[in-house]
Amino acid sequence: MPMPANQSAAVNHFDVVIMGGGYAGLVQALHLTRALPGASIAIVEPRTLEEIAAIDKIGESTVEIAANFMTRDLGLANYLAGTCPPKYGLNFHWAKVAEKTETANDYFSSWVPQGPKIPCYQLHRGRFERDVTGMVEEAGVTFVRAEVSDFTFGEGQAHTIETTAASGTQRTLTGGHLVDACGRAFLTARKRGTLRRKPEDLFGLDSFSSWIRVKGVDPSIIAAIAQNRRSSVSGYFATNHWFGDGHWVWTIPLCGDEDIVSIGVVAHRQRHSPKDLNSEDKLFAFLAEHHEVLHTLAKSGEVEDFKALVRPAHITDEMLGEDNWYAIGDAAHFGDPFYSMGTSSIAFMVTSVTEVIRAKLAGEKNADSKRAAFDEFNIGWGRVAIHTIRDHHLHLGNASAMSWRIYFEYIWWFGFWVPLFIGRWHLDPAFLRLIKPTSQLLMPEEAYEDLTELVERGVNVGFADPYREDVLLGPDFCPPKDDTVDYLAESAYEPQRLNIYRALGMTLRKSAWWVLRFQWRLNGVTGVLRPRTLRRVGVMVGRSLACTALALRHDLRSAGKKDTCLDEFDREFATYVPPRPSSVTES
Ligand SMILES: Cc1cc2nc3c(=O)[nH]c(=O)nc-3n(C[C@H](O)[C@H](O)[C@H](O)COP(=O)(O)OP(=O)(O)OC[C@H]3O[C@@H](n4cnc5c(N)ncnc54)[C@H](O)[C@@H]3O)c2cc1C
Numbered sequence: 383m384p385m386p387a388n389q390s391a392a393v394n395h396f397d398v399v400i401m402g403g404g405y406a407g408l409v410q411a412l413h414l415t416r417a418l419p420g421a422s423i424a425i426v427e428p429r430t431l432e433e434i435a436a437i438d439k440i441g442e443s444t445v446e447i448a449a450n451f452m453t454r455d456l457g458l459a460n461y462l463a464g465t466c467p468p469k470y471g472l473n474f475h476w477a478k479v480a481e482k483t484e485t486a487n488d489y490f491s492s493w494v495p496q497g498p499k500i501p502c503y504q505l506h507r508g509r510f511e512r513d514v515t516g517m518v519e520e521a522g523v524t525f526v527r528a529e530v531s532d533f534t535f536g537e538g539q540a541h542t543i544e545t546t547a548a549s550g551t552q553r554t555l556t557g558g559h560l561v562d563a564c565g566r567a568f569l570t571a572r573k574r575g576t577l578r579r580k581p582e583d584l585f586g587l588d589s590f591s592s593w594i595r596v597k598g599v600d601p602s603i604i605a606a607i608a609q610n611r612r613s614s615v616s617g618y619f620a621t622n623h624w625f626g627d628g629h630w631v632w633t634i635p636l637c638g639d640e641d642i643v644s645i646g647v648v649a650h651r652q653r654h655s656p657k658d659l660n661s662e663d664k665l666f667a668f669l670a671e672h673h674e675v676l677h678t679l680a681k682s683g684e685v686e687d688f689k690a691l692v693r694p695a696h697i698t699d700e701m702l703g704e705d706n707w708y709a710i711g712d713a714a715h716f717g718d719p720f721y722s723m724g725t726s727s728i729a730f731m732v733t734s735v736t737e738v739i740r741a742k743l744a745g746e747k748n749a750d751s752k753r754a755a756f757d758e759f760n761i762g763w764g765r766v767a768i769h770t771i772r773d774h775h776l777h778l779g780n781a782s783a784m785s786w787r788i789y790f791e792y793i794w795w796f797g798f799w800v801p802l803f804i805g806r807w808h809l810d811p812a813f814l815r816l817i818k819p820t821s822q823l824l825m826p827e828e829a830y831e832d833l834t835e836l837v838e839r840g841v842n843v844g845f846a847d848p849y850r851e852d853v854l855l856g857p858d859f860c861p862p863k864d865d866t867v868d869y870l871a872e873s874a875y876e877p878q879r880l881n882i883y884r885a886l887g888m889t890l891r892k893s894a895w896w897v898l899r900f901q902w903r904l905n906g907v908t909g910v911l912r913p914r915t916l917r918r919v920g921v922m923v924g925r926s927l928a929c930t931a932l933a934l935r936h937d938l939r940s941a942g943k944k945d946t947c948l949d950e951f952d953r954e955f956a957t958y959v960p961p962r963p964s965s966v967t968e969s
Pocket of ligand 1: 440445563
């Protein structure tokens with residue numbers, strides 16, 4: 383039988399070798415084939431297509447950045463719309479009283495009222511990776527079905543990658559650029575000693591997770607209740623979070639046709655022990671004790687698999703190395719699945735890596751300073767993502783505190799981070815140098831301390847539903863959502879028409895307003911007038927004014943530019959001659 387072309391022993395050197403063909407490795411390869419059609423690329427991945435298609439991965443819910451990346455950069459809009467269930471945002475639920483959790487009616491909830499402007503999807507990871515493997519192969523990427531048994535950094539020369547197939551066959555590859563997408567094998571981080579997993583390196587985050595996938599469940603157990611809130615989208619086809627003391631539980635539908643649902647717990651060691659969640663039976667017992675409605679949901683179907691991770695969070699000190707190597711996906715960082723940020727972080731990393739490889743292959747002089755800026759950004763983003771989870775063990779079970787916290791984090795997500803990605807501002811070194819978007823200065827540290835104060839005092843400051851119009855007041859203070867930023871649509875044609883300075887200015891003003899409203903509810907007028915509050919609000923307003931100036935500068939600089947797809951369309955349309963109406967002959 384002739385050997386498939388891509389297994390020919392003759393070619394062993396590639397422009398890019400990607401170690402690991404999971405989500406990160408596959409989307410990196412697909413992105414490179416789109417951006418650099420001439421580059422030779424190999425992926426080393428031991429799993430067979432059958433093994434890939436079996437569900438053995440976690441990470442199903444995508445949010446706006448990942449979704450925008452998959453549709454706009456990877457061209458997967460048709461595939462996703464035709465294959466994957468939609469994701470109608472995030473719903474949050476807290477038991478009204480801890481002892482009664484039989485139905486979703488026993489919870490205080492925030493329900494997404496309508497579909498998102500940027501369509502998001504739920505992924506069945508096995509099927510997604512199987513299908514993208516096919517697309518990547520079709521695009522000319524070489525698959526080496528083997529494990530990376532060792533590798534050596536090139537230090538100025540090509541990197542060397544030793545591979546061993548299941549049959550024992552060994553093959554040595556060399557690569558001009560090396561991408562570590564081997565997830566929790568931490569291949570590059572272990573060699574370089576850059577892996578950090580201790581809570582003290584992760585803002586105190588000390589969590590663990592267990593989950594099951596269940597087939598043939600009864601969706602009405604969750605779906606029916608959303609209708610009570612007159613939501614125009616299915617509550618079942620959202621990602622639902624169910625909270626308790628020191629833990630939360632997700633429910634995510636994976637495919638519409640077979641009603642497979644993923645149910646998982648994230649718990650914090652400060653409140654729970656991994657020993658109480660290390661088997662399927664214990665997970666069921668946990669659900670029965672804390673969330674009876676989810677126990678009923680899980681019991682309505684047939685369990686496909688159980689998995690647990692005792693230490694999901696980590697970060698590495700280097701992500702885009704000086705010597706043409708890169709760590710992406712779980713090989714680089716992961717915090718917590720709370721906001722489903724894993725695949726969005728991968729979107730930041732993959733687009734950064736592609737741009738550096740492109741600049742280096744093109745011999746651009748500033749390629750390495752770009753790499754350094756992107757390395758700093760991605761490490762900083764990893765820290766921001768982990769910081770978003772700090773003190774969760776204190777806040778999760780308190781509906782009032784946690785709803786205000788989510789509201790605040792939504793302001794930043796929709797106001798700044800989503801626009802930043804949509805406008806591809808993370809690929810603009812000048813912007814990264816000017817704003818330092820991931821620096822400690824932008825991190826709203828003290829908001830978390832206020833929330834802890836609220837929890838400790840045990841007061842109720844109301845429920846800040848991120849989907850309701852009446853939480854913050856005034857025209858500038860509508861709920862944080864994905865159409866609050868101008869030019870979201872136009873940015874599809876020319877990313878930087880999205881004026882990130884305007885978006886940041888608005889985010890800072892909303893944050894300042896959040897601080898005032900929160901203090902008003904927590905401490906009344908003394909809270910608003912206390913020096914700490916005034917100082918914080920002053921800093922935010924001052925920064926937002928600086929952003930207004932930068933926004934105007936950006937408008938002026940962009941005003942004369944007439945070279946986008948939109949302008950091209952306008953020029954072409956100017957030559958359009960409308961047809962004259964044909965005369966009607968009356969019979
Ligand atoms: C509990 C939990 C829930 C999550 N939920 C979400 C979510 O809802 N949404 C979201 O966006 N993210 C979520 N994530 C994060 C998401 O799972 C990860 O970001 C994502 O899976 C990382 O993909 P990856 O390709 O880096 O790693 P992986 O998917 O683990 O892929 C690594 C690949 O490398 C291969 N490999 C390993 N060792 C070798 C070797 N020596 N040689 C060759 N190949 C090798 C493996 O076979 C595998 O295919 C969640 C994470 C956790 C822990």
